[in-house]
Amino acid sequence: xxxxxxxxxxxxxxxxxxxxxxxxxxxxxxxxxxxxxxxxxxxxxxxxxxxxxxxxxxxxxxxxxxxxxxxxxxxxxxxxxxxxxxxxx
Amino acid sequence: xxxxxxxxxxxxxxxxxxxxxxxxxxxxxxxxxxxxxxxxxxxxxxxxxxxxxxxxxxxxxxxxxxxxxxxxxxxxxxxxxxxxxxxxxxxxxxxxxxxxxxxxxxxxxxxxxxxxxxxxxxxxxxxxxxxxxxxxxxxxxxxxxxxxxxxxxxxxxxxxxxxxxxxxxxxxxxxxxxxxxxxxxxxxxxxxxxxxxxxxxxxxxxxxxxxxxxxxxxxxxxxxxxxxxxxxxxxxxxxxxxxxxxxxxxxxxxxxxxxxxxxxxxxxxxxxxxxxxxxxxxxxxxxxxxxxxxxxxxxxxxxxxxxxxxxxxxxxxxxxxxxxxxxxxxxxxxxxxxxxxxxxxxxxxxxxxxxxxxxxxxxxxxxxxxxxxxxxxxxxxxxxxxxxxxxxxxxxxxxxxxxxxxxxxxxxxxxxxxxxxxxxxxxxxxxxxxxxxxxxxxxxxxxxxxxxxxxxxxxxxxxxxxxxxxxxxxxxxxxxxxxxxxxxxxxxxxxxxxxxxxxxxxxxxxxxx
Numbered sequence: 001x002x003x004x005x006x007x008x009x010x011x012x013x014x015x016x017x018x019x020x021x022x023x024x025x026x027x028x029x030x031x032x033x034x035x036x037x038x039x040x041x042x043x044x045x046x047x048x049x050x051x052x053x054x055x056x057x058x059x060x061x062x063x064x065x066x067x068x069x070x071x072x073x074x075x076x077x078x079x080x081x082x083x084x085x086x087x088x089x
Numbered sequence: 090x091x092x093x094x095x096x097x098x099x100x101x102x103x104x105x106x107x108x109x110x111x112x113x114x115x116x117x118x119x120x121x122x123x124x125x126x127x128x129x130x131x132x133x134x135x136x137x138x139x140x141x142x143x144x145x146x147x148x149x150x151x152x153x154x155x156x157x158x159x160x161x162x163x164x165x166x167x168x169x170x171x172x173x174x175x176x177x178x179x180x181x182x183x184x185x186x187x188x189x190x191x192x193x194x195x196x197x198x199x200x201x202x203x204x205x206x207x208x209x210x211x212x213x214x215x216x217x218x219x220x221x222x223x224x225x226x227x228x229x230x231x232x233x234x235x236x237x238x239x240x241x242x243x244x245x246x247x248x249x250x251x252x253x254x255x256x257x258x259x260x261x262x263x264x265x266x267x268x269x270x271x272x273x274x275x276x277x278x279x280x281x282x283x284x285x286x287x288x289x290x291x292x293x294x295x296x297x298x299x300x301x302x303x304x305x306x307x308x309x310x311x312x313x314x315x316x317x318x319x320x321x322x323x324x325x326x327x328x329x330x331x332x333x334x335x336x337x338x339x340x341x342x343x344x345x346x347x348x349x350x351x352x353x354x355x356x357x358x359x360x361x362x363x364x365x366x367x368x369x370x371x372x373x374x375x376x377x378x379x380x381x382x383x384x385x386x387x388x389x390x391x392x393x394x395x396x397x398x399x400x401x402x403x404x405x406x407x408x409x410x411x412x413x414x415x416x417x418x419x420x421x422x423x424x425x426x427x428x429x430x431x432x433x434x435x436x437x438x439x440x441x442x443x444x445x446x447x448x449x450x451x452x453x454x455x456x457x458x459x460x461x462x463x464x465x466x467x468x469x470x471x472x473x474x475x476x477x478x479x480x481x482x483x484x485x486x487x488x489x490x491x492x493x494x495x496x497x498x499x500x501x502x503x504x505x506x507x508x509x510x511x512x513x514x515x516x517x518x519x520x521x522x523x524x525x526x527x528x529x530x531x532x533x534x535x536x537x538x539x540x541x542x543x544x545x546x547x548x549x550x551x552x553x554x555x556x557x558x559x560x561x562x563x564x565x566x567x568x569x570x571x572x573x574x575x576x577x578x579x580x581x582x583x584x585x586x587x588x589x590x591x592x593x594x595x596x597x598x599x600x601x602x
Contacts, residue, residue: 020488021152028152031232037376039383042558043390043421044362045295047230049161050466052499053152054370057488063370063379064488066152 018073021066025059160296163226165507168303179535189538192256240291248548261438268427275555292553298423299504301546306511320596325461333358336577343569349378357577361386361421371470372477384563385574390424398432408445409597416457417585429454449600467497
């Protein structure tokens with residue numbers, strides 16, 4: 001996959017996969033998690049201990065932990081985190 | 090010149106959390122087409138390994154840890170704070186009774202209205218106390234305080250009206266026990282109207298039930314916990330294992346994925362939605378599979394809230410037996426507490442038709458569900474994670490997970506500590522009194538107000554269950570998951586009944602007094 005196909009972010013070489021906790025596909029916010037998971041608030045909670053460091057990966061549409069890895073890793077959007085990026089200037 | 094560029098990049102990296110160690114790498118900014126920016130900022134350029142490692146170092150989303158990091162811990166602190174405050178007042182000759190008020194029995198609407206007006210200052214103070222305690226937790230967990238307080242005010246007023254209605258002298262004749270009434274009313278409202286988003290902020294089912302369970306610990310002597318705990322663990326182990334494997338193998342036989350089967354099985358065998366989430370996280374299940382498991386748990390849990398108390402009554406069970414059965418065969422803590430309390434309330438108003446102390450239903454349920462089933466969720470998650478990682482192939486494109494023993498601790502339901510500590514504390518207080526003095530002084534002035542606050546917390550929870558359960562928003566399950574889960578439900582109910590009412594009946598009846 002070229003960088004353009006991946007919203008400007010290149011797919012990483014295998015030896016340099018980042019962890020899910022650093023990935024922009026990883027849904028860390030408990031409130032967003034409760035919104036995405038129908039029925040979760042009825043008898044459960046995204047703020048409870050049992051959920052631990054598990055969150056949703058929006059790329060694979062499955063649960064993953066903060067330290068998991070995969071070959072679809074994508075860092076957080078550069079525009080969001082790097083305001084002096086030349087493409088914003 | 091090289092030093093100049095390295096310096097520029099060094100500053101850039103520090104500003105944006107890049108790792109300074111990578112400065113020594115052989116990466117030249119001149120690779121980029123734009124002066125001053127390394128190659129990975131330019132679309133279409135291939136990154137070297139080191140460049141890639143640098144580029145992805147964005148700030149990590151924070152997962153909170155520590156003793157104020159989740160609802161479980163906050164339930165512990167809030168519950169223990171209330172208990173210690175009640176004891177401090179009691180030790181100084183004052184009681185928390187003024188704050189811990191509940192509607193008195195009434196026969197006419199005029200009496201009910203008069204009761205509300207007379208106790209208005211108490212209710213206002215009670216609302217303020219709950220608002221402060223819950224509000225601190227809500228802010229700490231990063232939720233909106235304004236939204237929570239607005240929603241909680243409505244929840245409190247609705248709970249007060251439900252509490253008042255269930256205090257009607259004729260309420261038991263029409264099965265208007267507070268838990269069932271709150272649940273039915275909540276379901277009716279949420280499924281016939283559209284509730285605003287901000288109102289959802291106050292509907293924290295899990296949080297309220299956990300606070301209530303910690304407070305419940307103050308009414309359960311440690312001796313009882315030690316005496317009945319092993320029985321609860323033994324019964325729960327049998328039922329949990331049989332239920333899990335029934336669902337798991339039924340699901341596999343029906344052609345469902347093993348991860349999905351494990352999520353369904355854990356949801357039915359351990360602690361409902363929480364267990365489904367923990368198992369789904371452990372085996373890295375698909376979101377849709379988790380949603381289906383949650384839907385099945387929610388549907389069966391709600392059905393069981395109504396079925397189990399009525400079946401217990403029809404079968405003539407004591408409060409202890411019914412509580413143990415509900416603890417074995419209900420899927421969610423909140424749903425089980427609703428069913429057990431409904432049966433306890435029915436016993437209180439049955440005029441002796443239902444045998445046993447009313448509180449025994451909730452006590453037996455709690456021992457069975459919390460001590461017997463819930464505390465093992467971390468071990469379930471760890472074992473499932475290990476099996477999924479080492480035995481079940483995810484495919485080359487899937488998420489690669491590591492298994493850690495620490496999962497047992499991180500997923501442990503911490504509110505259980507609060508429940509046990511509350512029990513230890515009240516047992517220590519009681520040890521300073523003779524039994525007669527305990528019943529005459531400690532029970533009405535210390536334990537009873539805590540019980541009343543517990544009932545409030547449970548009522549918030551029951552109403553929240555109804556208000557958050559929008560049947561139209563639940564996922565369509567398909568017939569195969571439904572059949573697999575239902576097979577487990579059937580097995581669970583039968584085994585739970587046999588163990589609670591025949592095999593271990595003596596233990597549970599001892600609770601019923």
